[in-house]
Structures are given as C-alpha cells and as structure tokens.
Amino acid sequence: MLEIKNIVKQYSSHLALHDVSISVPKGCIFGLLGPNGAGKTSLIRIINQITAPDSGEIFFDGEPLKPKHIERIGYLPEERGLYKKMKIGEQMLYLAQLKGLKKSDATTKIRYWFEKLEMQSWWDKKVEDLSKGMQQKVQFVATVLHEPDLIILDEPFSGFDPVNAQIIQKEILELNQKGATIIYSTHRMESVEELCDYIALINKSENILDGAVSAIKRSYKNQTFLIAYKPKFAGYFTMESNDLFDIVEQQVVHHEHDEREMTIRIADQTSLNDLLSYLIQRVEIQQVKEIVPSMHDIFIDKVTQIRTTPAF
Amino acid sequence: MNKIPLIIQREYFSRVKKKSFLLTTFLVPLFFIGMYVGVFYLTKKSFDDSHAIVHIVDEQGTVANRLKSNKNLTFTTSSVALQKEIEDLKKEEDNTNILVVSKDFFETRRVELLSSGKPNITTQNEVKDQLRDIIRNAEYERLGLDGENIKKIDDTILITAKELGEDGDAKESHTEVAMGIAMALSVLVYLSLFLYGAQVMRGIIEEKTSRIVEVIISSVKPFQLMMGKIIGIGLVGLTQFLLWLVLTFALTSAATTLIFDQQDISSQAAAQSLQGGQGQAAAQGMDFLNALQSINVAELLVCFFLFFLGGYFLYSALFAAVGSAVDSETEATQFTMPITMPLLLTYILSFGVLVNDPNGTIATWLSFIPFTSPIAMLVRVPFGVPTWQIVVSLLILIAGFLFTTWVAGRIYKTGILMYGKKASFKELIKWFNYKS
The missing domain is CATH 3.40.190.10 (Periplasmic binding protein-like II)
Incomplete structure (x- = not known):
C-alpha cells in the first residue's frame, strides 16, 4: 500500500528522519512505534504531504505520492481540534468536502456514522458544548468519513474513557476488515499486540526494527520455558541445571502439594521432545509454556540498548 | 481539485451569519442616519422655538x-x-x-x-x-x-477659484471640501485595514490554538488555506462597505421624505432667507453642493475599492504571517506594531502634510510606496491626481501584495505547525528559509 524509501528530513537544528525506509502492506494494521520525539510525527506529516522530505521517495499503491492521493488518506493528528463555534454537522460537511466528497454524499455518510455511534442529536450542537471525549468521537468520524484506503491514526485513544476507547477500537478493526489499511502511531505498547499485524520502531530518527509482529516476536524468543511440575515421589527433590537446560529461576508455589515452577533456558541443540522425555522420567508435568517476550519488552529492550551504547 | 472556493465560502458565511456582523452592518448606518436626523430635528426645533x-x-x-x-x-x-x-x-x-x-x-x-x-x-x-x-x-x-435707490445698488462680486489642469482645462477648485473628503477617506481606510487585517490574524490564531489546522492542511495546501481565509474575509469587508453604502443612501432618502416634507424645507429656506445675514450662509451651502459635484464620485469610489483591496491584501498577508507565528493575540502585538508602522505614519501625516500639499514630494512618494499608498493615494485623489499616477501606484501595490503574500505564505506554512514555541523575528526568518 505504502512504500517509504530512504526518507531524510532535516530541520535547521536537528535531524528528524535519517534514511528511513518502511513498507506498509495492503490491508494490514501497521504500528508505527517509538518514544516521544523519535520522528513519528515528522514521518506522518510527510506521508500526508504536509511537509516534504529533503530526499527519499514514497509510493502510494505503486505510484509516486502526489496531491491527488490526499483524498484517499484519512488522518487523525495527535494535535487535533475542531472549530469551537461551528456546529458539528456543518463542520463535518466542511471537512468531508475538503476531502473531495460531494455535499449530498457527505450528508448521507455523516448521518450513517452519527447513527452508528449514537450521535444523532449532536448535529446542531457547537463543539464547545461537547465534552472532550465527545469531541474525539466527532474527530474520529471526520477522519474516516470519506472512506479512505489509508487511515493514519496518531495516538487515537488519548482522551477516550475505556468504554469509548473500546468502541473506537472495534470501529478501527471493522474498517480494517472492510479493506482499509491502517497506520497506528503510538508510544503505548499495550494495544499494539492486540491490533497490529506489522510494526516499525522508530528511535532517534531511525527505523531500528520493522516487520510482521509474529516474526519479530519469533526472532526475539530465546528458548525460555516456564514449567510447572510436582515431584513424582514424596521426599527431598531438587532439579538442577544440566546439559539440556539451564535453570534461570525456580520456586515452590504450593508447599502442601509441593507444586513447583521453574523458568529454564534450553540449550541450542535441545529439542522440545528431549526436554519433555527428560522431565517425564522425573516429575509430573502440569504445564509447559514457552515464554515469548511482549512487544513492550522488545520496545524497552531495543530503545534502551541504543541509548546505552554510545552513538558513533 | 482546487478547494479554495470551499474555504472562502466557510470563512465568508461563518462571519456574515454572525450576529455581530449584522449588528455593526445595520447599526453604523443607523448611527449616521440618527446623527443626520438629530441635527435636522434640532435645527427645526430651534426654528419653532x-x-x-x-x-x-x-x-x-x-x-x-x-x-x-x-x-x-x-x-x-x-x-x-x-x-x-x-x-x-x-x-x-x-x-x-x-x-x-x-x-x-x-x-x-x-x-x-x-x-x-x-x-x-x-x-x-x-x-x-x-x-x-x-x-x-x-x-x-x-x-x-x-x-430706496441706494438699496437697489447691486455690489455683489462672484469670485470663482479655478485650477489649471494639465490638459489646459480649467476646473473649479474647492480645496476645503477636498480636504474633508481626503481626511474621511484616510480614517476609513486606516480603520478598515486594521479591522479586517486583525480578523485574518485572529482567525489563524483560532485555527492554530484549536489545533484544527493540522486536520485541514492534510486536505489542502497551507497556502490555499491562507488565501481562502484572506479572500473570504476581504469579501466580508466588501459586503459590509456595500451594505453601508446602500443602507445609508436608502435610509437617508427615506428619512428625508418621511420626516421633512417638501413644504417644510422650503418654508425653512424662506425663513432663513428672511434673516438678512444668513443669505450668505445659503450661498455657501450652494457652493458646497457645487463642490461636491465637482469631485468625481465615481472615480473616488473606484479608487477607494481598488486601494482598499490592494492595501487589505498586502497587510492581511502580513497579519496572517504574524497569526501563524504566535499562540495568542497578546503575543502578536510585538509583531503587529512594527508591521503597521508605515500605515500609522501615513495616517498621521494625512491630517497635515498630505492634505496641505497633496502634490508635494512627500505625498507623491508615499502614494507610490505600496505600504503607504492605500492611504496616501486616496488622500490625494479628491484633489485630482493624473490617471497615470493612479495606475502606476496600483501596479506597484499589486506587486507589493504579491510579494508580501509570497513571504507570508512561507512563514505561515511552518508557523502553523509550531505549537508553543516563542517566535522571534530571527525565528521567522529561519522559517522563511525552510525548504518547502
């Protein structure tokens, strides 16, 4: 859907983007991650043609990005707002028409969304009479009203209470199922695993990690397992590190039943079968779980790793 | 697709529909009519009394x-x-x-x-x-x-001052009337340039502080948004002037026919002429009417609209640049002061040097410099200015506003996305130099 190639953006005093390349597949939800000030917003502004890159290219659906593509993009900026004195209905019409919708089409679509999100009575209200959360809802509808193929959401959940956040999340997933590609920019990791198929991690103006979420997580697995077990025989028993695995941590979780847990890292040549047959002979296995790092861990790991290694 | 008309439409109607617009549009002529009626009423009353x-x-x-x-x-x-x-x-x-x-x-x-x-x-x-x-x-x-015979001696002397035009034609000159009109025009242009320029600035500050600007410039180019706003508000200004003109004219004639019927006026005139000493005043009144007729009203109106528009575009572009650079109106003062200095200077001069010597060196120079010509030229027009000077001054003014719009566009584009940054003139120059 979107092919970003070697983008460089220099502001007078600092480098905002340094040779960033990202590929956003069609129909996915793409997480654009990174700490504050990493360059996410700069990149998004370039995609929206609000600013131009110093060098590099962007392809939209295979074509070089041009002003005509604007109408196929929906953008919810992090810094967002509405005309305070303007009525909601008129305001939506205006924003939709700016995106190239005809007035009649826009009216129909606004009515559809107002009904869907139970906002029918808001048409003649002024923005200043709505709560912050309500304004955010209006803003979300304004972003997706013209049925864009690419929806860019910069911190879409900020300002929502959990109930409304849930509603919006549902709508985002529904739009995605209908075929829209979504770029979701955030520095909050919790929702990433739930929502995103692909991610790119931007830190200090550079793309430091990108790809499918499943692939990234797989590559970050480090052969660590959690095993819950009970000794087969009553009496004194300890598990010790050996050729097959190293014990990272172990503890008794239930003294009376002598239920225990241990975290182990298996050796490179050890297969899961080897591990299980070894354990079966000695203990009663209650649970075996591979420990996969969360995106949050990967994020922290990646970002701090770069911070601690001196640059250049 | 060009979205400027859409923006102009919003900027225009959101202002014209406001209560405050209707209020000022209808109250100002009513105020003038009120004064007019008041003066006549009082005069009439004093006659009765x-x-x-x-x-x-x-x-x-x-x-x-x-x-x-x-x-x-x-x-x-x-x-x-x-x-x-x-x-x-x-x-x-x-x-x-x-x-x-x-x-x-x-x-x-x-x-x-x-x-x-x-x-x-x-x-x-x-x-x-x-x-x-x-x-x-x-x-x-x-x-x-x-x-009886002595009374019949007629010793009236009629003196008519004429100015010799470049084409050799002599036309009657009425300096005092021209001065009055010139000063009135100066006040009108000065106030309206400020009024509408500040509206442009306020509109931009509103878009910036409410943060809607980023949503909009993801749909249209910043320059389009700026031009749409400037043109939209300019049209609001023109609408207001036209309504004032029409309303004042309509209400004045309505008031004249309603309140003072013809009979009354003629009897007043008769009463006036009876009082010997006031015959001269009546003659002066006639003189004033003649003077008004000697001034080319059509030329004056056309010049007013052209120079108002030119000045408005020039200054509102600068106001737009200022609006994009600041987060609040109070912060804007440090920029609007120096920008509007030439305007203020011409305004003050228009009550002295410009009306006293409308074809002098200072007046001529100021009427060609685009930052001062909207006032300076309009002050000169009632005294009579060669057409070529008006045309050249207008062309320079157009070049001037194209230039300020270009400069303002570059600053605006960067400025509207700078939140919470204290802007200085140095900063503005930096923004101007950013690559697009």
Missing part, C-alpha cells in the same frame, strides 16, 4: 411704529410702566422680551433687551437688523439721499 414676543417700551417715541412683526417676532407696544413690565416678564414663558429704547436712541444707538430666559441670539440679530435699517433710513433722510 425661536418665535419671540418683544414688548417695546419706547421712550424715544418714534421707533415702536417702525418695528415690524414677522414670522419669528411679534412686537407689541406696551403702555404699562416699565417697572410693571419687568415684574410681568418674570412670570412669562421663554422667549419673551422687553425692548427698551432710550430717549436719545438716535444719538447713542443704545437699546436694552431684557429676556425671560437667556437672550436668544436670533432674536437679538433680528432686532438689531431692524433697528439698523431704521437708523440707516434716518441718516439717508438727514443727508437728503434717496434710500
């Missing part, structure tokens, strides 16, 4: 018969003693007077006019005029001259 009664106590003996009552004055001779007259006078209404003509009036020419209220100037003049006639006739008689 000015009917005076004068009791004559004639100690001389021959004067009372010669004083004649007319529309404004009723003379009565009184036989009651003077003391009693004065007693009575205290109880009377306003505008009752006692005229005491002393025994030696023809020698000393002294009379006393006692009045119940403040002595009315019109009554005093009327009495004085009639008494003067009496004295004059008495003198003519004494010298053995024929008073």
Whole structure:
C-alpha cells in the first residue's frame, strides 16, 4: 500500500528522519512505534504531504505520492481540534468536502456514522458544548468519513474513557476488515499486540526494527520455558541445571502439594521432545509454556540498548 | 481539485451569519442616519422655538411704529410702566422680551433687551437688523439721499477659484471640501485595514490554538488555506462597505421624505432667507453642493475599492504571517506594531502634510510606496491626481501584495505547525528559509 524509501528530513537544528525506509502492506494494521520525539510525527506529516522530505521517495499503491492521493488518506493528528463555534454537522460537511466528497454524499455518510455511534442529536450542537471525549468521537468520524484506503491514526485513544476507547477500537478493526489499511502511531505498547499485524520502531530518527509482529516476536524468543511440575515421589527433590537446560529461576508455589515452577533456558541443540522425555522420567508435568517476550519488552529492550551504547 | 472556493465560502458565511456582523452592518448606518436626523430635528426645533414676543417700551417715541412683526417676532407696544413690565416678564414663558429704547436712541444707538430666559441670539440679530435699517433710513433722510435707490445698488462680486489642469482645462477648485473628503477617506481606510487585517490574524490564531489546522492542511495546501481565509474575509469587508453604502443612501432618502416634507424645507429656506445675514450662509451651502459635484464620485469610489483591496491584501498577508507565528493575540502585538508602522505614519501625516500639499514630494512618494499608498493615494485623489499616477501606484501595490503574500505564505506554512514555541523575528526568518 505504502512504500517509504530512504526518507531524510532535516530541520535547521536537528535531524528528524535519517534514511528511513518502511513498507506498509495492503490491508494490514501497521504500528508505527517509538518514544516521544523519535520522528513519528515528522514521518506522518510527510506521508500526508504536509511537509516534504529533503530526499527519499514514497509510493502510494505503486505510484509516486502526489496531491491527488490526499483524498484517499484519512488522518487523525495527535494535535487535533475542531472549530469551537461551528456546529458539528456543518463542520463535518466542511471537512468531508475538503476531502473531495460531494455535499449530498457527505450528508448521507455523516448521518450513517452519527447513527452508528449514537450521535444523532449532536448535529446542531457547537463543539464547545461537547465534552472532550465527545469531541474525539466527532474527530474520529471526520477522519474516516470519506472512506479512505489509508487511515493514519496518531495516538487515537488519548482522551477516550475505556468504554469509548473500546468502541473506537472495534470501529478501527471493522474498517480494517472492510479493506482499509491502517497506520497506528503510538508510544503505548499495550494495544499494539492486540491490533497490529506489522510494526516499525522508530528511535532517534531511525527505523531500528520493522516487520510482521509474529516474526519479530519469533526472532526475539530465546528458548525460555516456564514449567510447572510436582515431584513424582514424596521426599527431598531438587532439579538442577544440566546439559539440556539451564535453570534461570525456580520456586515452590504450593508447599502442601509441593507444586513447583521453574523458568529454564534450553540449550541450542535441545529439542522440545528431549526436554519433555527428560522431565517425564522425573516429575509430573502440569504445564509447559514457552515464554515469548511482549512487544513492550522488545520496545524497552531495543530503545534502551541504543541509548546505552554510545552513538558513533 | 482546487478547494479554495470551499474555504472562502466557510470563512465568508461563518462571519456574515454572525450576529455581530449584522449588528455593526445595520447599526453604523443607523448611527449616521440618527446623527443626520438629530441635527435636522434640532435645527427645526430651534426654528419653532425661536418665535419671540418683544414688548417695546419706547421712550424715544418714534421707533415702536417702525418695528415690524414677522414670522419669528411679534412686537407689541406696551403702555404699562416699565417697572410693571419687568415684574410681568418674570412670570412669562421663554422667549419673551422687553425692548427698551432710550430717549436719545438716535444719538447713542443704545437699546436694552431684557429676556425671560437667556437672550436668544436670533432674536437679538433680528432686532438689531431692524433697528439698523431704521437708523440707516434716518441718516439717508438727514443727508437728503434717496434710500430706496441706494438699496437697489447691486455690489455683489462672484469670485470663482479655478485650477489649471494639465490638459489646459480649467476646473473649479474647492480645496476645503477636498480636504474633508481626503481626511474621511484616510480614517476609513486606516480603520478598515486594521479591522479586517486583525480578523485574518485572529482567525489563524483560532485555527492554530484549536489545533484544527493540522486536520485541514492534510486536505489542502497551507497556502490555499491562507488565501481562502484572506479572500473570504476581504469579501466580508466588501459586503459590509456595500451594505453601508446602500443602507445609508436608502435610509437617508427615506428619512428625508418621511420626516421633512417638501413644504417644510422650503418654508425653512424662506425663513432663513428672511434673516438678512444668513443669505450668505445659503450661498455657501450652494457652493458646497457645487463642490461636491465637482469631485468625481465615481472615480473616488473606484479608487477607494481598488486601494482598499490592494492595501487589505498586502497587510492581511502580513497579519496572517504574524497569526501563524504566535499562540495568542497578546503575543502578536510585538509583531503587529512594527508591521503597521508605515500605515500609522501615513495616517498621521494625512491630517497635515498630505492634505496641505497633496502634490508635494512627500505625498507623491508615499502614494507610490505600496505600504503607504492605500492611504496616501486616496488622500490625494479628491484633489485630482493624473490617471497615470493612479495606475502606476496600483501596479506597484499589486506587486507589493504579491510579494508580501509570497513571504507570508512561507512563514505561515511552518508557523502553523509550531505549537508553543516563542517566535522571534530571527525565528521567522529561519522559517522563511525552510525548504518547502
């Protein structure tokens, strides 16, 4: 859907983007991650043609990005707002028409969304009479009203209470199922695993990690397992590190039943079968779980790793 | 697709539909009409009130018969003693007077006019005029001259000042009227440039602080948004001027026909001409009308609209740049002050140097510099300016606003995305130099 190639953006005093390349597949939800000030917003502004890159290219659906593509993009900026004195209905019409919708089409679509999100009575209200959360809802509808193929959401959940956040999340997933590609920019990791198929991690103006979420997580697995077990025989028993695995941590979780847990890292040549047959002979296995790092861990790991290694 | 019309539409209608717009549009002409009506009403009232009664106590003996009552004055001779007259006078209404003509009036020419209220100037003049006639006739008689024939001598001299145009044609010159119009235009242009320029700035600050600007410039180019706003508000200004013009004209004629019917006005005129000394004032009034006719109203209106628009575009672009750079109106003052300096300077000069010497070096120079020409040229136009100068000045003004719009566009584009950054002139220059 979107092919970003070697983008460089220099502001007078600092480098905002340094040779960033990202590929956003069609129909996915793409997480654009990174700490504050990493360059996410700069990149998004370039995609929206609000600013131009110093060098590099962007392809939209295979074509070089041009002003005509604007109408196929929906953008919810992090810094967002509405005309305070303007009525909601008129305001939506205006924003939709700016995106190239005809007035009649826009009216129909606004009515559809107002009904869907139970906002029918808001048409003649002024923005200043709505709560912050309500304004955010209006803003979300304004972003997706013209049925864009690419929806860019910069911190879409900020300002929502959990109930409304849930509603919006549902709508985002529904739009995605209908075929829209979504770029979701955030520095909050919790929702990433739930929502995103692909991610790119931007830190200090550079793309430091990108790809499918499943692939990234797989590559970050480090052969660590959690095993819950009970000794087969009553009496004194300890598990010790050996050729097959190293014990990272172990503890008794239930003294009376002598239920225990241990975290182990298996050796490179050890297969899961080897591990299980070894354990079966000695203990009663209650649970075996591979420990996969969360995106949050990967994020922290990646970002701090770069911070601690001196640059250049 | 070009979205500027859509933006113009919003900017225009969101302002025109506002209550404050309707209020100022309709109240300002009403205010002028109110003043106009008020002045006429008061004048009319003072005419009605000015009917005076004068009791004559004639100690001389021959004067009372010669004083004649007319529309404004009723003379009565009184036989009651003077003391009693004065007693009575205290109880009377306003505008009752006692005229005491002393025994030696023809020698000393002294009379006393006692009045119940403040002595009315019109009554005093009327009495004085009639008494003067009496004295004059008495003198003519004494010298053995024929008073009637002397009155027939016509010594009127009509002087007409004409200015010699470049084409050799002489046309009548009415400097005072031109001065008045010039100063009025100066005030009007100065105020409206500020008023609408500040509206552009306020609109941009609103978009910036409400953060809607990023949503909009993801749909249209920043330059389109800026131009849409400037044009939209400019149209609001034009609408307001046109409505004022039409309303003032309509209301004035309505008020004139409704309140003062023709009869009334002509009787006033008659009353006025009766009072000898005011004949001259009437002549001056005619002169004023002539002067107004001598000024080319069409040319003035066209010049006003062209120079207002040119000045508006030039300054509102600068105001737009300022609006994009700041987060609040108070912060904007540091930039608007230096930007509007040329305007303020011309405004002040327009009451002195410019009207006194409209074709002098300073006036001519200022009317060509685009930052000052909207005021300076309009001040000169009522005095008559060669057409080529107006055209050249307009062309320079157009070039000027293209330039300021270009500069402002570059600053605006960067400025609107800078939140919470204290802008300085140095910063603005940096923004101007950013690559697009």
